Amino acid sequence: MNKHLIKFVLNGEPREILVEPNELLMNVVRERESLTGTKYGCGIGECGACAVHVDGQPLLSCIVLAADVDGREVVTVEGIGSYGQLDPVQEAFLDEGGVQCGYCTPGMVVMSRALLNENPNPTELEVRHYMRGSLCRCTGYSGIVRAVLSAAEKESSGKAVPVAS
């Protein structure tokens, strides 16, 4: 099989790598780039643990070929917020009890960020609907939904601004 040379931007840094035609974006991010925040939960697009942003859209990296991100911009959970300053979404997860084991958390952060970028003032129902593809086994979603709503409120009232790399 012929390898492809792909060029893309990963968390703000330009990257150029050779990938197999069947190589998945999840494996490139986790294994080749050592960005292990992106998680495996099913490998077939059913759990949302592997979500990343590609050109601002949330995609499931376990069902995206790495070759398809050629020329595009990828942001993983590591590209959202920083230790000095968590993104308002992350801050809200912290305050509202949105994390337990933390395994769904990167995917949840990626999806919530995407939701608020698209719709800064979602209703609870809209949050629950948008997050349907992201599974959490620990929290019962209560803390997560509260967190997204509270981040939305803070951002739209100007009390917080998104922190992306």
Place this chain on the structure above:
Amino acid sequence: MSVQTPQHRYVGERLVRVEDPRLLRGRGQYVDDIDLPGMAHAAFVRSPFPHARINGIDVEAALALDGVFGIFTGKDLNHLAGPLIAGRNDYGGATLGSDLLETKRQLLAADKARHVGDAVAVVVARDRYLAEDACELVHVDWEPLPAVVDANEALSDDSPRVDEALASNNIVHKDFETGDVQAAMDSAPHVFRKRFHHGRCHPAPLEPRGIIADWTTGADRGVTVWISHQMAHLMRTYLSELLQMPEGRLRVIVPDVGGGFGLKAHLFTEDVVIPLVSRALDRPVKWIEDRYENLAASNHAREVFCDIEAAADDDGRLLALRMKFLGDVGAYSPVPYTPWIDVGMAAKSMLGSYDIDNVGYTTDAVLTNKCPTGAYRGVGQTVGQCARESIVDDVARKLDIDPFELRLRNCIGDEPRVNPIGPHHYDGGSYAECLRKARDVLGYDELRERQLELREQGRYIGIGICNFMEHGAWGSKTYRAHGADRPFIDLVRLTVEPGGSVVVATGLTPNGQGHETTFAQLAADALGADLEQVRVVQADTERTPFSMGTRGSRSGVVGSGAILRAAEDLREKMAQIAAHQLEAAVEDIEFGGGKASVRGAPSQALTFREIAQIAYFAPEKQPEDIGEPALVSTRSYDPDPTYGNGTVVAVVEVDVKTGIVKTERIVFVEDCGVVLNPMIVDGQIAGGVAQGIGQSLLEQLAYDVDGQLLSGTLKDFLYPTAGDVPSVEIAHVVTPSPATTSGMKGVAESGIIATPAAVVNAVADALSPFSVEVDHTPITPNDVRALLRAAQASSQAATT
């Protein structure tokens, strides 16, 4: 000498979790995130058949692939370790069924596969893609055999045997009676009967199981294992015995764990296979379970048939309760617990907070050609509550008594008392108060009115109640009471370092419970330290003292007890040093804010750092009678069992056209004694509630009549999503437990223990105008439609 106990500053506070910033930034480290130099990757070849003889395995073609390092079958590995036998050498597992017929499970099935997903070979290769490609090329010569799929049929004499070495498929039978159940039934004005089938479910943590083993040979011979698990030290003990490697040369490290729920409190064959292949290939080997393997071959849980009989008088006073629990436990005994746990805990929890004199049960656990069943959060207790609460509602409906009222009439008092089927004590609670409080929070009377109004419009809402107990804080006494004389030891080491830092080292092995936060809260309060001074180190056998692990809602209670004891030792030493230095009496030294000060003279104080500097480096400033000045103490705590209690009410709406059930509200009133961190406790409850909703309405591990698994993906299994669960309305009642030093009770399982019964009852209540009987979980839309169609057909038949 009496040293002051500091005031609480952190316990009971809603503190944010210290572990969260790293998890939120994707900087957690789970086992699959660990990469070692030269590491190879394993994948397993598994049986596509529920029951099949293995006539041969041809690995030639697979082995020829470039980058495949080795392929191992049962013939290569089974003589090196094993078999795994539940109920034997199981340290703190439990010979809960001591009359158990033993199943001997080989590391890899060599003669016969006994369920879909049973592993028969392992391929180790340069990467996982390649390992999986090679699995496809391993040719197994299968001879399919008739499978045992139905537990009821498995009991008959002419059923095929799942394990030919055993005399019966029924591998454990136990029974119990108190009072005279039959006499009470015979003389009672009303006797109610039903059969309830609790469906197969699965802990299904979002992170599947996974293990890395690195076996080194030569002078530094030893094995290091990273594993996603709930019991680091016990895993080391199991592996030490099976691999014949002294514990001193075995290190088990549990990194971040993406949820456990009991699944990761077992010993699995893969946990032994991976170290062995690491030795054979002389390189580290990683295996991460994929989701299909997780659903097909990691332990399932609690498939139980319950035959229930209840006797009542005209006022709804319950006179007798009898249940028969028949567990469909799959192909092998889970190690260490034995397959009795689900039926046994169902039986032990069938009485709950009800005051009934005549109670009896029988329990049987029957092998079938399905995935083995093991521990899942709320082990068996979910089944017991479902069985009891559903017949209690039948009684209420048929005698036309309000279900809250009926429960209040049959409720025990709040004081500690003997549990008639215990055999240990209830530590007291708020059994009736929780019922009343739940009714208030719900706005019960208005809701009943609304139910009637909606019915007029062809809409069907239902209200279902579960008054529950949660058996927590498992330790020696609990196990002894359940018939397993196994001591439990859980050590916590507390150190004040020379610079004044406090380090809590514990082998309790968290998987999402937030121990880094709660144990720091406990230690800070117990020492009078600042929270920021405290660091919690856990779950690495080389850095922490022994523990039996995190399961059975025990870590909070056990950890707090041991921390309190160790802190008392440290305060005593520190008070001696401070008193000597400040020229005060030891009794007058108080702790708080990271300092020891003289009562009434707060400016006369030493910081922890100043005290520690004296203890470590300045013998001349130490009092003469200090003895060993070391500021370290390792203590253990083995609690009496606790019983949390509470009332859950579910409100559902059933769409009678589609059969879809929507959970509109969950009111959860909970008494778990002293609350350590309300945010964490509420999170544990909400998570358990979602699992409970999943278990009662969605999740299914279906097998067809031939024993083929039909639920191999999450979409087939149906995990609840954010759209399937409401926000939980939680209220607390606090009855401190007299049984534990902290007054806490176990709490982590209540959500899942109690919610399914409430949901089942709510669906039955919603459908009550149609006179249908809801008698199983999960209640899927198809089931609802089938019930309604059957009811319609029989009412049509009756009118024609």
